[in-house]
Amino acid sequence: QSVLTQPPSVSAAPGQKVTISCSGSSSNIGNNYVSWYQQLPGTAPKLLIYENNKRPSGIPDRFSGSKSGTSATLGITGLQTGDEADYYCGTWDSSLSAGRGVFGGGTKLTVL
Amino acid sequence: QVQLQESGPGLVKPSQTLSLTCTVSGGSISSGSYYWSWIRQPAGKGLEWIGRIYTSGSTNYNPSLKSRVTISVDTSKNQFSLKLSSVTAADTAVYYCAREGRGFGVRPWGQGTLVTVSS
Numbered sequence: 001q002s003v004l005t006q007p008p009s010v011s012a013a014p015g016q017k018v019t020i021s022c023s024g025s026s027s028n029i030g031n032n033y034v035s036w037y038q039q040l041p042g043t044a045p046k047l048l049i050y051e052n053n054k055r056p057s058g059i060p061d062r063f064s065g066s067k068s069g070t071s072a073t074l075g076i077t078g079l080q081t082g083d084e085a086d087y088y089c090g091t092w093d094s095s096l097s098a099g100r101g102v103f104g105g106g107t108k109l110t111v112l
Numbered sequence: 113q114v115q116l117q118e119s120g121p122g123l124v125k126p127s128q129t130l131s132l133t134c135t136v137s138g139g140s141i142s143s144g145s146y147y148w149s150w151i152r153q154p155a156g157k158g159l160e161w162i163g164r165i166y167t168s169g170s171t172n173y174n175p176s177l178k179s180r181v182t183i184s185v186d187t188s189k190n191q192f193s194l195k196l197s198s199v200t201a202a203d204t205a206v207y208y209c210a211r212e213g214r215g216f217g218v219r220p221w222g223q224g225t226l227v228t229v230s231s
Contacts, residue, residue: 002158033215037159044208044224045159050217088159091216100174101149101161101216 003028004089004104011110012079020074020107022089028102032092034072036065039086039106048087049074076109084111114139116209116222124203124229130196134209134222141190142167147212148192150183152205153224160205164212165192199229 005023012018022034034052037045047056049065052072064075072089089104120132134148141148149164163173165183173181177196185192196203210221 035216035218037218044221045218046221047217047219050213050219051215054215054217056217056219090159090161090218096175098172098175098178100172101151101164101212103159103161106158 002105003093003102004091006087006089006104006107008105009108009110011112013112014079014081016079017075017077018079018109019076020087020089020109022072022074022104024070024072024091024093024102025095026070027095028070028091028093029067029072030070031094034065034067034089034091036063036072036074037088037090038083039088041085045088079111081111084109114211114220116211116220118207118209118222118225120225120227122226122228124199124227125231126200126229127198130194130199130203130207130227130229132194132207132209132225132227134192134194136190136192136211140187141185141192142187145213147172148183148185149210149212149218150194151208151210151218151221153208154202154205162194162196162207201229203227204229 036049039045052067053065086106093102147164150162180197182195206224208224210218
């Protein structure tokens with residue numbers, strides 16, 4: 001069971017917008033930055049968002065991130081069939097003495 | 113641009129030690145304020161953070177694996193390594209090496225290497 005909770009799946013039509021939620025606690029999301037990753041089938045994850053809402057170079061502005069309290073959200077607008085992938089949130093968790101990185105269980109996005 | 117590549121045996125026997133190396137190219141492992149990380153993913157499952165090392169040598173490990181994990185860095189070879197002892201079938205996964213920057217931004221990732229634990 002993952003420390004961060006994501007919905008197992010979301011779906012939307014091409015051109016539409018979708019949001020993916022990531023719920024945590026004060027020991028992780030509440031006091032640390034959140035990042036988001038896209039994993040296409042058979043490939044390594046790719047960073048989409050870091051520091052809650054920043055996009056690395058090369059990531060289109062169709063992808064956005066936000067954080068409020070102990071939850072974070074990834075938004076994707078103008079959905080394309082190529083966006084079909086698994087999406088993961090990640091952050092640092094400080095609940096244990098040494099801390100650890102944690103990820104959500106992943107959300108499968110289907111573009112209908 | 114920085115690229116990472118994992119290498120090591122694809123098959124490890126139960127109770128033995130899994131050893132992987134990550135070679136960093138396109139930049140120095142010693143430059144910048146980065147952590148160098150290992151993350152794994154069992155088939156069909158999510159990502160599990162294993163641990164990370166700073167170029168100073170300081171490490172952080174997942175408490176669930178801490179007793180079995182060692183991550184080290186060799187700046188002269190621009191490599192960092194993972195050792196996981198006393199492996200079982202539950203350690204079968206794709207293992208990724210990656211660089212962690214600001215705000216838990218992990219980028220780039222290696223392509224991943226499948227390690228199977230089986231006799």
